[in-house]
Amino acid sequence: MKELLLGNDAVARGLYEAGCRVASSYPGTPSTEVTECISKYDEITSEWAPNEKVACEVAFGAAVAGARSFCAMKHVGLNVAADPLFTSSYTGVNAGLVIVVADDPGMHSSQNEQDSRHYAQASKIMMLEPADSDECLKYSKLAFDLSEKFDTPILLRLTTRVSHSRSLAELSDRVDNGLKGYEKNPQKYVMVPANAKVKHVVVEQRILDQIEYLETEAVENGLNSVEYNDKKIGVITAGICYEYAKEALGDKASYLKLGCVYPLPEKLIKDFCAECDTVYVLEELDDYIETHCRKIGVDVIGKSAFTLQGEYSQGLIRKVILGEAASSLKADVEIPARPPVLCAGCPHRGLFYALKKLNVTVSGDIGCYTLGASKPLGMIDTVLCMGGSVSGLHGRNLANPDKASKSVAVIGDSTFIHSGVTGLIDIAYNNSNSVTIILDNSITGMTGHQQNPTTGYNIKGEPAAAVCLEKLCEAVGINNVFVVDPYNLDECYNTIGEALSLNAPAVVISRRPCALLKTVKHNPPLKVNKDKCKSCKMCMKIGCPAISMKDGKAEIDFTQCLGCNVCSQLCKFGAIE
Amino acid sequence: MNKSIMIVGVGGQGTLLASRILGSALLSKGYDVKVSEVHGMSQRGGSVVTYVKYGEKVYSPVIGEGEADLILAFEQLEAARWLSCLKPDGKVIVNTQKIDPMSVVIGDSQYPEGVLDAVRSAGAEVHELDALPLAVEAGSSKAVNVVLIGAMAKNTDIDKEVWLDALKACVPPKFLEMNLKAFELGYSK
Numbered sequence: 001m002k003e004l005l006l007g008n009d010a011v012a013r014g015l016y017e018a019g020c021r022v023a024s025s026y027p028g029t030p031s032t033e034v035t036e037c038i039s040k041y042d043e044i045t046s047e048w049a050p051n052e053k054v055a056c057e058v059a060f061g062a063a064v065a066g067a068r069s070f071c072a073m074k075h076v077g078l079n080v081a082a083d084p085l086f087t088s089s090y091t092g093v094n095a096g097l098v099i100v101v102a103d104d105p106g107m108h109s110s111q112n113e114q115d116s117r118h119y120a121q122a123s124k125i126m127m128l129e130p131a132d133s134d135e136c137l138k139y140s141k142l143a144f145d146l147s148e149k150f151d152t153p154i155l156l157r158l159t160t161r162v163s164h165s166r167s168l169a170e171l172s173d174r175v176d177n178g179l180k181g182y183e184k185n186p187q188k189y190v191m192v193p194a195n196a197k198v199k200h201v202v203v204e205q206r207i208l209d210q211i212e213y214l215e216t217e218a219v220e221n222g223l224n225s226v227e228y229n230d231k232k233i234g235v236i237t238a239g240i241c242y243e244y245a246k247e248a249l250g251d252k253a254s255y256l257k258l259g260c261v262y263p264l265p266e267k268l269i270k271d272f273c274a275e276c277d278t279v280y281v282l283e284e285l286d287d288y289i290e291t292h293c294r295k296i297g298v299d300v301i302g303k304s305a306f307t308l309q310g311e312y313s314q315g316l317i318r319k320v321i322l323g324e325a326a327s328s329l330k331a332d333v334e335i336p337a338r339p340p341v342l343c344a345g346c347p348h349r350g351l352f353y354a355l356k357k358l359n360v361t362v363s364g365d366i367g368c369y370t371l372g373a374s375k376p377l378g379m380i381d382t383v384l385c386m387g388g389s390v391s392g393l394h395g396r397n398l399a400n401p402d403k404a405s406k407s408v409a410v411i412g413d414s415t416f417i418h419s420g421v422t423g424l425i426d427i428a429y430n431n432s433n434s435v436t437i438i439l440d441n442s443i444t445g446m447t448g449h450q451q452n453p454t455t456g457y458n459i460k461g462e463p464a465a466a467v468c469l470e471k472l473c474e475a476v477g478i479n480n481v482f483v484v485d486p487y488n489l490d491e492c493y494n495t496i497g498e499a500l501s502l503n504a505p506a507v508v509i510s511r512r513p514c515a516l517l518k519t520v521k522h523n524p525p526l527k528v529n530k531d532k533c534k535s536c537k538m539c540m541k542i543g544c545p546a547i548s549m550k551d552g553k554a555e556i557d558f559t560q561c562l563g564c565n566v567c568s569q570l571c572k573f574g575a576i577e
Numbered sequence: 578m579n580k581s582i583m584i585v586g587v588g589g590q591g592t593l594l595a596s597r598i599l600g601s602a603l604l605s606k607g608y609d610v611k612v613s614e615v616h617g618m619s620q621r622g623g624s625v626v627t628y629v630k631y632g633e634k635v636y637s638p639v640i641g642e643g644e645a646d647l648i649l650a651f652e653q654l655e656a657a658r659w660l661s662c663l664k665p666d667g668k669v670i671v672n673t674q675k676i677d678p679m680s681v682v683i684g685d686s687q688y689p690e691g692v693l694d695a696v697r698s699a700g701a702e703v704h705e706l707d708a709l710p711l712a713v714e715a716g717s718s719k720a721v722n723v724v725l726i727g728a729m730a731k732n733t734d735i736d737k738e739v740w741l742d743a744l745k746a747c748v749p750p751k752f753l754e755m756n757l758k759a760f761e762l763g764y765s766k
Contacts (some may be wrong), residue, residue, distance in 0.1 A: 341623070
């Protein structure tokens, strides 16, 4: 039976069909839906972990214990999970272990454009890359077989367009071969130098065995495929670029499609290049396949004609290879950009407005609240990585202690648990005069409302233990912990001001659930009394998308307004009712 | 011959549901279908685009310059923004609703006058309708997306029954009646 599946859902289906039993992940666009979809299968024990490192270690532990296991993350999440990743390459597995990593060429929802294929090479872990939903499903299943065949974790690389496109996938039934037996084997699983030295030899031999597989069996089963058409143009490609190439070039080109991007075959590539006049490597981000081609001595055209930045497309390929430019229409008007904004009723808005009034420097973090950086609030100075706001603030205050009373960090509840708490421990331990503001909106917001260890619910929505942020902060040595309601501007302003005046480590928890949560009850929309409105535009200073100026007076869009009353606190004329 | 449809709008307007209904309708007609969606950060009030492509065999899930047969725009400015993706003989169905981007709200830029005239002058065939009052008439301002799906449905060669089945498959039962009404209001415009 065929179904129209999102790439991520197809991965989940493939893992399910392959008899996966344990899943642990941390959400991250574009990988999140894989694990959300897994959580609907009762045969699989699925969990959200506090971060990717924990998720990877949970999946590893389960695989060693004999259960086919899996974890998913976005590309930057793999940085966090890199520690267990590299050494799991040495230990290998028992039952299969599949690690999904989703890259984001074009940065639709990310802070950088790193290419995860380098991780496969660096950790010496085989990496598969599907091009559509059907391959997402098939490769996920195959990944478990390869994991057990070669005694290694397998990386499954996705990109945004594969993760978030729906296409047809062929479904089959689940096959669960049960829990594999576990035997104590310190030479395999205890990575002390003496054992690891022996295992490193095994890893290098494994790569040679995998290359042999990729030249032979993988061609027969279609993981690597060669399609000869017109041989004037040859294309070596993988993943979504195969789809772009096929659409752009059709049978005007021949194709070598690589379903496995680490390791890479040698003979297969040399034979293909020998058949074609001019060979192009089509790959987004780095010149990864191209570099391999040059290393084995074949001449290809890659990044010299294409780009290291952003996404490829059929249009780009047509233009570069065929010299065909698209004809298009253009409306002769200036079109203002429309970047994402904090939602109407977002609890972060009031908090950022209070920070603006306090005129502080803000060390920011990863989440919806990163949008506090944009105008008119413009209240974030730095954003680096998950958890980086808290430790970054401490560093800032070390460099410039005189400004500590004018600097804060902001971090969401989920991000704080992910890796902000270690920075806070650093602040407490080193007695740093740093004020950390935890934006507790009771959910992991940006990735689309996942539960986390502070929410009191697990991935299936069942009640779970909840981290008490106040007690956690106190337990790590923070003696000044405040809680404010971000809908109350005066309370935010006064409390944060007080925390900054203490010259001691302090935490302010800004607590109000995400306005988009279905469980949140809203007030009726507010209205502007046009007679009272003096057109001062004070209400526009918070950047609420529900407020605009119409005919010289403020107007509130009833379809968006959630009655949060932040704007009405700014109106000196009582015009917002 | 493959067809390409773009659904463009502002995050929160329900473009994703619209693309799912469209994808479901096309699938039941036996086409190969690919739908490319936007998740994550861009959802939050930003410009969003969904690509729907169908035919005998579809490769790329995305639509580039000059490739769309139809653009279904949930907002005027978004119709103009994505116009370069339309084929020179393509069609635009547009909701006349205007939503100010934040730069306009705070006075850094202007919402341009005569957006749809400019889209027409560029050479596009434009069908406009004011979907918000129709959605409110159907029972909820949130049903703008289904009103627009109704308007688009009339401009395709797919039977109305197929659309209605797709709608039933994609919306929760308790909102079905309201959505059927919204679809009809869009379809009859």
